[in-house]
Structures are given as C-alpha cells and as structure tokens.
Amino acid sequence: MRSNQTSEQTQEQPAMQTPDFNLSRNSFGKLVLTLADGLSHDGVVPVRAFPISAPDGGVGMMSTDGRELAWIPSLDGLPAPIRELIEAELAAREFMPEIRKIVGVSTYATPSVWTVQTDRGQTDLVLRGEEDIRRLVGNTLLISDSHGIHYLIRDLMALDKPSRKIMDRFL
Structure with missing residues (x-):
C-alpha cells in the first residue's frame, strides 16, 4: 500500500517550480x-540568455555589478507574481520594434534616414553605417539606429519585394 501512496503523490505534484529566491x-x-x-x-x-533566438529560454537575475545571482531555466514554472514582475521588467528593458516594411530611405549612402513600418507603427531611424546592420541566425537581421534603438527583421525573406531590394543595397 505504501508504494501506491508514493506513486499517487508523484502524479499529483504540481509542475510549478518553487524558486530558491523571492522577488519584490x-x-x-x-x-x-x-x-x-x-x-x-x-x-x-x-x-534573457538568448532574447532573439530563444526568447522563452533561460533568464539570469543579474546584480548591479553584472554578477548572476540566480538562474531561471524557464519563466513558465514560476509562481504568477514573480513571473509577472520579471516579464514587466523584461518588456521595459527589451524594447525592440520589429520592422515589417521599409517605406523608403533618404539616400543609399550612409548616414541615411529610413522610414520603416514596425509592429509598433511607422517611424524614422538614422542608419550611421552598413556595420549597424548585423546578420544573426539565418535571415534574421538586427539594425541599430543612431539613438541606440535596435530594430529586428525576423525574416528578411518575409519582407515585401521593394523592402528586400532596399536591404540588398545595404548588405
């Protein structure tokens, strides 16, 4: 009978992980x-360990001097109050609009002003040089503007043809 109790207890354990820390x-x-x-x-x-390629992966809790104080393999298993605090902080820290379309560029020489349509609306960004366009994994690009804002192109091939043509001139 004891083995039955053990197997029943094992099946009833919640999937929620209990962190070895508290957050407030x-x-x-x-x-x-x-x-x-x-x-x-x-x-x-x-x-986040890999904010673009694995955004649902691990998260490190870092001190003000850059030391990792705690590691969280996944936010999914955390209690809701702690998960919500972390997600709110990540959302504020990881502002990265995703470019959906390149409406136009002021010139094909740099620096140039790009008018882009993002997932947050239309905006202008200043590209200082071609080196501010970085290839990540596959067809993913990261563009840094003159103000330090990073814009993501998740899949270059998913852009419309005029947008890809503009990108070809800068890559």
Whole structure:
C-alpha cells in the first residue's frame, strides 16, 4: 500500500517550480531579490540568455555589478507574481520594434534616414553605417539606429519585394 501512496503523490505534484529566491519591488520601483539565505540584492535586472533566438529560454537575475545571482531555466514554472514582475521588467528593458516594411530611405549612402513600418507603427531611424546592420541566425537581421534603438527583421525573406531590394543595397 505504501508504494501506491508514493506513486499517487508523484502524479499529483504540481509542475510549478518553487524558486530558491523571492522577488519584490522597493519604494523606488527597483527589483529586490532575496535569496534563500536571506541576503537581499537591490536593483537586480533580469537578462534573457538568448532574447532573439530563444526568447522563452533561460533568464539570469543579474546584480548591479553584472554578477548572476540566480538562474531561471524557464519563466513558465514560476509562481504568477514573480513571473509577472520579471516579464514587466523584461518588456521595459527589451524594447525592440520589429520592422515589417521599409517605406523608403533618404539616400543609399550612409548616414541615411529610413522610414520603416514596425509592429509598433511607422517611424524614422538614422542608419550611421552598413556595420549597424548585423546578420544573426539565418535571415534574421538586427539594425541599430543612431539613438541606440535596435530594430529586428525576423525574416528578411518575409519582407515585401521593394523592402528586400532596399536591404540588398545595404548588405
């Protein structure tokens, strides 16, 4: 009978992982990570291991001096309050509009002003040089503008033909 109880207990265990830390916000709105030993760290920042190629993968909780304090293999198994705090912080930190269409460019020499349609609306960006367009995995591109904002082209081949033609002149 004891083995039956054990197998029933095993089947009833929730899929939720219990983190070995607690997370909250201080009065300034910064994240505070309290580890299992009771040590608190103010101003921690969640950082995805691979924000573009594996956005649902692991997240490191980093101290203000860049040390990893905790590793989270997946946000899915966290309790809702902790997961929501981390997701809100990541959303603010990872502002990266996705380019859907290139409406036009001011010149084919750099620097040039690009008018682009993104998933957040139409905007203008200043491309300082061709080196600000980086190929990532496959047909994925990352474009950095003069203000340090990163724009993502998830699949170059998914752009319309005029947009691809403009990109060909810069790649």
